[in-house]
Amino acid sequence: MKRVVITGIGAVTPIGNDIKKYWQSLIDGVSGSSLITKFNTENFKTKFACEVKNFEPLEVISKSEIRKYDLFSQYALVATDEAVKNANINFDQLNKDRIGVIWASGDGGVATFEQQLAEYHLGNGTPRFNPFFIPKRIINIASGLISIKYGLRGVNYTTASACSASNTAIIDAFNYIRWNKADMIIAGGSEASITASSIGGFNAARAMSINNENFKEASKPFDTTRDGFVLGEGAGAIILESYESALKRNAPIIAEIVGGGLAADAYHVTGTHPDGEGALLGMKLALEEAEINPSQIDYINAHATSTPTGDLSELKAIRSLFGTKPNASISATKSMTGHLLGATGAIEAIACIMAVQENIIPPTINSQNIEPEFADNFDFTLHQSKAKTVNYAISNTFGFGGHIASSIFKKFSE
Template identity: 50%
Template sequence: MKRVVVTGMGTISATGMNIAEFWNNIKEGNSPAKNITRFNAEKFKTHFATQIADFNPAQYLDRNEIKRSDLYSQYALIAAGQAIADSGFDVNAMSPFDIGVIFGTAQGGMETFEQQYKEFAEKGYEPHFNPFFIPKTLVNMAAGLISIKYGFMGVNFSAASACASANTAIMDAFNYIKFGKAKIIITGGADAPISEASIGGYNSLKALSTRNAEPTKASRPFDIERDGFVMGEGAGVLVLEEYEHAKARGAHIYCEVGGAAMTSDAYHITATHPEGKGAVRAMQLALEDAGLNTSDIGFVNAHATSTPVGDISEAKAVHTVFASNDNLHVSATKSVTGHLLGAAGAVEAIIAVKAITDGVVPPTINTQTIDPQIPQDLKIVTGAAIEKTVNAALSNTFGFGGHNGVVIFKKV
């Protein structure tokens, strides 16, 4: 089995347009949640999101890239460019077949689909769709565009498991390298779900917070007064690399991917299992895959979205697995970033990596009174970040359909 390490990272979101800005706002607990400006959101129950303000793709991409890509793919391309530059590997010094792309998304080209169909419906005559309509909406296109841009000819596909998509992609990339099928894989996730269809749809599910008077305080995971999540958008990308290959080229190594696992709740199309049975098993399997004990994990980056049911089931699951670990701290960083759907696992993987490299566990903001249904001895970091040596961190993601994805990172 090959060892797999992280040698590059990149991100774009309302929380930060690069790793340094993103990580600083995560540590400081600076929520970017504001009223939506992309469309008139007052017709919906929720008026706000963590929207990337004043985004101009021409600052990052050329005309042809913009013309043939949906917003979610543009975010993916930008974050991938950052991560590839950060990793510093020389494409020309490698076989292009040794470099792959495995990328996650929950909704794909939702914005393109919505815009094109609205135009057709408003015109009321024979459709004249943009010739790029189909490729722009495909969930695999972010992966395809990254490989086309850089000439990566290895494994290439998209992972779609709702809000667990990025962790699914990271796990697949990890396993491809571990079993010697690739030297380097660009992985992560992207989504651009701040659209009328998405906000309206999630409102109908009663999944979004409606705390319109105070957007920055709306996401409050584990709190007794939580009322739903805050929609977000963006991308997170990691460069995973075979350890010996990274060493040989003198790469900067952030940390090692220890293990990963997926399970299914097999319970409900949107709700998590009330006792977190699938989540418990996924965490246990990831620990086994990493060859670690529960006592080795210093930080759990919780999926906790600030929904009434989901936070409780995850807290119970984490407590079940780590009840004997007095050194464990838990944080729910969606309180800062909002929920980036298929990109959530990627930006939270970056947070887990930075917690290890910088010795900081970021805060869960806005949480004042822990719901009494949550195990009260679970050490949830609230208020402010804490300094702490983190030798290994576990990141949870859960998706509609019962998908549970867990990834563990550890010091090399």
């Protein structure tokens, strides 16, 4: 099996549109929550979300291309551009047949779909659809656009496992490279789901916070007063590469990926198993693949969306595997970014990579009253980041349908 390293990362998030700003906001404990500007929320229960601010794609995407691409694809291309530049890649000097893209999304071009359907009905049912309607909205188009932009002819597809989708993409990329089926893969995910149908749908499912009076602090994982997640948007891109390939081109190596666990709750369409059985299995599989024991994990980036049952099931799984008062610090960065659905695994994997590289644990903000059953069990890293040597970090993501994905990142050493 080949070793797989991380040589580039890029991000577009509600708390920063590049890696430097994103990471600084994470360690400073900045909330990305704000009142929704993308549509009129007057008749909606939830009036806030974690929107991307001041997004400027023109440095990467031309005006003509912007008209053809849904926002989720624009986020993908901008995040990937940063990752490619950080990795110092000149694709023309590499074998593009062995470089691929595995990209995730949960909703794809949902905003495009809404807009075109509204225009259809406003036009009294006359079918005058935009010729770019289909390629703008299909979920796999971001993966295709990245491949086309750089001329990459290797493996190319989209993972669609709801909120675990981009972590699944990262794990798939890891496996393709270590099995010697690729030299390099751009993996990650993007989402632009702050739309009327998404907000309305999640409200109907009673999954989303309605704390409009205190929206900056509405995302509060593990807190006894939590009332649901806060929707986010953006993208995260990660360059995974074989160690040999990175050495050959003298690439900057940021971290190493050493394990990935994919599993299922097999329990409920939207709810997690009350005892966290799927989460436990995913983490166990990742640890087994990494050939390490739970005590070697220094940081757990929890999925922790702030839903009443989801947070508890994950904590039960962590306690089952790591015991009480483990070495690992836990934090829920969704308290700052909100929940980016299909893109969440990518930006949280990046948080783990940065924690490994910088030896800093980002905090869980907003949470004041931790579930009493677990309050004394774990280091939840509340309110402030802290310095700590991080040799191994694990990123957990879970999705509707019972999808489970856990990945492990290691401090790189030759």
